Amino acid sequence: MCELESPDYFRVPKRGKVEILKDTAPEDDRAEVEHAVWACPTQALSIKEED
Numbered sequence: 001m002c003e004l005e006s007p008d009y010f011r012v013p014k015r016g017k018v019e020i021l022k023d024t025a026p027e028d029d030r031a032e033v034e035h036a037v038w039a040c041p042t043q044a045l046s047i048k049e050e051d
Helices: 027-039
Strands: none
Touching: none
16 A cells, blocks of 8 residues: 555565665655555554654
């Protein structure tokens, strides 16, 4: 699901774990990335705020 919601940031191979393609996102993409994290069926993703 995360790849479908935000393909610029996540990729899920047929067999394997989700790959994070970019480790930071500009504010313009924040809602898209947050939705992708929320939609992750295994809840394997989270967002860490920068200090």
